[in-house]
Amino acid sequence: xxxxxxxRALLIPYLVPGVAILAAALTSMQSPLLAVCVLFLTPAxxxxxxxxxxxxxxxxxxxxxxxxxxxxxxxxxxxxxxxxRQLPANPRCRVCFVPFGGIGRLLRISPSRKNPNFCRSxxxxxxxxxxxxxxxxxxxxxxxxxxxxxxxPASVVAERVSHFYELASRVLMQDDALIEFVGDQVMALYLxxxxxxxxxxxxxxxxxxxxxxxxxxxxPGPDPLRFGIGINFGVASIGNVRKGARKDFTAVGDVVNTAxxxxxxxxxxxxxxxxxxxxxxTAPPERAEPRDIDAKGKREPLPVYILRPDAAx
Ligand SMILES: [Zn+2]
Numbered sequence: 001x002x003x004x005x006x007x008r009a010l011l012i013p014y015l016v017p018g019v020a021i022l023a024a025a026l027t028s029m030q031s032p033l034l035a036v037c038v039l040f041l042t043p044a045x046x047x048x049x050x051x052x053x054x055x056x057x058x059x060x061x062x063x064x065x066x067x068x069x070x071x072x073x074x075x076x077x078x079x080x081x082x083x084x085r086q087l088p089a090n091p092r093c094r095v096c097f098v099p100f101g102g103i104g105r106l107l108r109i110s111p112s113r114k115n116p117n118f119c120r121s122x123x124x125x126x127x128x129x130x131x132x133x134x135x136x137x138x139x140x141x142x143x144x145x146x147x148x149x150x151x152x153p154a155s156v157v158a159e160r161v162s163h164f165y166e167l168a169s170r171v172l173m174q175d176d177a178l179i180e181f182v183g184d185q186v187m188a189l190y191l192x193x194x195x196x197x198x199x200x201x202x203x204x205x206x207x208x209x210x211x212x213x214x215x216x217x218x219x220p221g222p223d224p225l226r227f228g229i230g231i232n233f234g235v236a237s238i239g240n241v242r243k244g245a246r247k248d249f250t251a252v253g254d255v256v257n258t259a260x261x262x263x264x265x266x267x268x269x270x271x272x273x274x275x276x277x278x279x280x281x282t283a284p285p286e287r288a289e290p291r292d293i294d295a296k297g298k299r300e301p302l303p304v305y306i307l308r309p310d311a312a313x
Pocket of ligand 1: 093094095096097098118119120121122
């Protein structure tokens with residue numbers, strides 16, 4: 001018999017305290033002190049184990065069974081959060097609250113490669129398969145990089161690319177974006193399903209884009225990084241996609257492709273904001289310049305808003 005993902009998502013959080021209470025009831029006949037120990041220790045051990053269910057048991061699940069998103073939809077993640085919140089110690093995953101330190105370290109709970117604010121089980125190790133869901137997509141690259149790099153030694157070029165990756169990762173990960181390096185670009189995914197983003201996804205994206213430009217401007221040296229940034233919002237297919245021998249948590253769809261086109265249309269230190277993002281900002285900036293741009297692969301011009309943070313400073 002196959003247990004559906006929603007039933008499974010509900011079973012695990014109730015099963016863990018259930019086992020603890022039953023074990024405590026049985027041991028209380030022998031010793032009340034032992035019963036108290038069992039009551040507290042069993043969830044502490046079983047819940048991270050149950051959390052790792054994805055890694056241990058997901059291989060048997062059918063494709064398109066995106067457990068993490070199913071679990072979010074069924075409310076099971078919030079049940080986990082209540083349990084995990086009781087376990088020591090910080091820092092902990094911002095989706096499921098499983099601790100990275102203390103018992104989490106013992107059980108090898110490790111941070112995600114896409115953003116260390118989340119655990120691998122919630123992101124990297126969730127089963128293969130995609131779900132259609134809302135996502136904010138930000139693309140950023142270094143403007144004029146090809147011309148700049150053609151006149152410099154490879155070691156200097158590599159150093160600049162590493163510096164760009166480091167700066168972009170540091171700034172974008174602060175708002176819980178999932179980061180992916182695509183050639184000399186960085187793609188950041190902002191999932192409103194994450195508790196820290198929700199209705200502020202568009203605000204978080206624009207804020208991060210402005211911080212990126214500002215941070216680069218503040219750096220010493222005669223030749224600061226200048227970015228082209230495109231941001232878009234909409235429904236895309238999100239989840240773990242097979243890429244050769246490994247799977248990768250990513251987003252696929254027109255929203256992603258359009259975000260890349262918007263970035264390509266951006267000038268140095270320009271942020272090209274899609275209409276879908278602009279309309280969901282809490283306070284759309286008045287200095288944004290409305291424009292229609294011709295994007296490759298699009299029959300109609302795209303209405304966008306252009307922002308130049310360095311010009312406003
Ligand atoms: Zn997690």
